[in-house]
Amino acid sequence: MDTFAFTILDIASLLNLTVRHRGGQNMDVDCPLCGKKGKMNLHFGKNVFRCNYCGESGGMISLYAKVYGVDNSTAYREICDSMQLSTGSVRSLPAPVHEDSASPEPEMAPLEDRDQTYRMLLSLLTLSKTHKDNLLARGLTEEDIYRYGYKSTPAFGFVKMIETLESLGCRLDGVPGFYRKEGKWLTSFCSACSGIVIPVVSMDGKVQGAQIRLDRPIGNRKYIWFSSTDKDSGVGAGSPAHFIGDPSDKAVYVTEGPLKATVAHSLSGKTFAAVAGVNQYTALEELLIRLKTNGTETIVETYDMDKLTNEHVEKGCQRLIELCTQYGFQIRRLKWDPAYKGIDDYLLARKKKG
Numbered sequence: 100m101d102t103f104a105f106t107i108l109d110i111a112s113l114l115n116l117t118v119r120h121r122g123g124q125n126m127d128v129d130c131p132l133c134g135k136k137g138k139m140n141l142h143f144g145k146n147v148f149r150c151n152y153c154g155e156s157g158g159m160i161s162l163y164a165k166v167y168g169v170d171n172s173t174a175y176r177e178i179c180d181s182m183q184l185s186t187g188s189v190r191s192l193p194a195p196v197h198e199d200s201a202s203p204e205p206e207m208a209p210l211e212d213r214d215q216t217y218r219m220l221l222s223l224l225t226l227s228k229t230h231k232d233n234l235l236a237r238g239l240t241e242e243d244i245y246r247y248g249y250k251s252t253p254a255f256g257f258v259k260m261i262e263t264l265e266s267l268g269c270r271l272d273g274v275p276g277f278y279r280k281e282g283k284w285l286t287s288f289c290s291a292c293s294g295i296v297i298p299v300v301s302m303d304g305k306v307q308g309a310q311i312r313l314d315r316p317i318g319n320r321k322y323i324w325f326s327s328t329d330k331d332s333g334v335g336a337g338s339p340a341h342f343i344g345d346p347s348d349k350a351v352y353v354t355e356g357p358l359k360a361t362v363a364h365s366l367s368g369k370t371f372a373a374v375a376g377v378n379q380y381t382a383l384e385e386l387l388i389r390l391k392t393n394g395t396e397t398i399v400e401t402y403d404m405d406k407l408t409n410e411h412v413e414k415g416c417q418r419l420i421e422l423c424t425q426y427g428f429q430i431r432r433l434k435w436d437p438a439y440k441g442i443d444d445y446l447l448a449r450k451k452k453g
């Protein structure tokens with residue numbers, strides 16, 4: 100018998116997994132490893148998972164470990180930290196189960212509607228000096244920051260914000276980040292998840308979702324989605340791919356993380372696409388199919404340099420190569436001085452050197 104002070108349900112809630120179907124002994128969630136809707140099955144009694152799409156399986160700690168690309172002991176420590184358990188302690192109450200998760204999640208609003216709501220929402224927010232300085236230090240210009248719509252999460256004024264959005268005819272139902280409580284619409288902004296709001300943009304320039312770069316990371320996690328999964332009338336963000344540059348460019352650079360992609364684009368002028376995680380294969384595949392139609396010939400892999408040492412990142416690279424081969428792209432893999440982890444760090448260092 101296991102003696103863990105948490106269950107796979109705790110892990111599911113920590114990872115903010117979207118529940119598609121719930122049974123007595125197990126439930127189906129969107130796979131956080133490949134992104135496929137409802138394909139991962141979590142077994143409560145055995146505390147194990149298995150994705151029927153990508154085939155990943157294992158125990159609950161390895162689920163967390165695989166999502167964040169850490170080893171199992173780091174995963175265990177982070178889970179305990181996140182749940183504020185001291186390692187080895189036994190908790191008397193099981194984690195609360197979201198009652199709403201039994202009812203199916205509403206459909207996500209069409210891209211046009213999400214774009215309108217998010218653009219209006221962003222126009223109501225401001226950008227703090229700290230956040231602006233952070234973005235400038237990454238290599239973005241003032242003009243970039245303005246053009247790409249980066250803002251700070253709000254600390255107050257939520258009621259007025261919702262009223263304004265509603266009065267302007269912005270759709271809230273089916274838009275990730277909004278949910279209902281006692282008949283009133285609310286947003287998922289909260290003081291524990293304050294940070295920089297990062298618009299995630301589609302190939303045709305529409306804001307399809309948003310990430311928040313947390314001021315205070317949760318464990319290993321620096322970015323979360325602006326999402327309202329598991330809340331009344333709320334929807335999960337999915338994990339849409341981000342795109343910046345020319346949609347019919349002959350060469351498209353692929354990396355992990357929307358902010359990184361935009362910074363790298365700004366520093367290099369190249370066209371970048373980003374998945375939210377190196378193993379978000381579904382979003383990646385959709386992206387490649389569209390690029391193929393647009394006439395892109397070469398995909399340049401620019402995942403973080405820990406691909407040399409991190410099995411999780413290298414696996415993402417291999418899958419990218421497989422997909423590129425499958426869809427008939429030329430693939431190039433970029434490597435640079437590993438002192439710089441991300442392509443954005445490397446490009447910035449190069450620019451500074453002149």
Ligand SMILES: [Zn+2]
Pocket residue numbers: 130131132133134135138139150151152153154155
């Ligand atoms: Zn999967």
